[in-house]
Amino acid sequence: MSHVTPEPLTAAGFAAFGRVHDLGVDGPDVRLTKGPDWLDGFTLPPLIDGRGHLGMTRAPAAPWTCRQMERHPLTEEALFCAGAPIVLAVAPPSAADAPDAAAIRAFVIQPGQVAVMNRNVWHDACCGLDGPTAYYWMAICGLGPDPWVAPDAGPVEIRP
Template identity: 60%
Template sequence: MNRQDHVVACPATAEAFARFGTVYDLSGGSDPKVVWTLGNGWQDGFTQKPLIGGSGHLGLTRGGAAPWRCTEMERHPGTEEAIFCADAPVVLAVAPASAMPAPHRDEIEAFVISPGQAVVMDRGVWHDACRGLTRPTPYFWMAICGLGASPWVPVEGGALLVCADANQVTRA
């Protein structure tokens, strides 16, 4: 398979994800966007600023497992959306925010979000529902709800296989 047939997820780092939003690492104790505290037998971290603008709603989605065919995406022009793991890594497929009526498959990238990370997509970023890295996996999301419809739109150019690693390309 060639690139236009599939995309392989890379780790969600601040640098890799920058054109889609922000990554917070609450697991390592070194992210400068996180306030760290220590206590007797515990360590705590919280984001320096609110995770999203406004009073967000908390949701839980139960996703299948990678690989999958990304056939449609949604976007939220009125709110950021934060994604964070419930118990295991998930894969997020995204395409850049645009004025176009649909995302294009050649612009889709995929990222592995690990426990302890929070990924905040900018307003208008196209995205699919996350899938588990190795198994069906639930994940939490936070966004402002009730701002209008966020229809799922077919990906222009057709479906794209989203893989957690290069081995899945040959098995799919």
């Protein structure tokens, strides 16, 4: 079985899959406000295109075996953690019926970062980098089934 080592989430590294917002850095897409002992950051554009639903997933710790992935043709999906880093495994969007196992990559999302996946990007559920954790997601729900599909060349182990 092949394996993938997660890389840090950066805008350049994640560009083939979507976009990244860093809520701790003032910039063209994020506005920061500061108080005497707090820092607040928010996205200037809407997080996803459309009226999204907020969800939370409780996940085990990495490493894990990526056996199935899903994709969403009708919505973007944003993923973000609160207290602990998470690992996201993705594969490029395609017209194929299954994700390309050889193209799977993994990214570590740190608290304060948001990964917004483009439509049709294949992805697994995230896992905690350092232990079991919960993370949040935002997408438009109820648009139809998004079946989980095995990668075309078998499972891939995600090992931090």
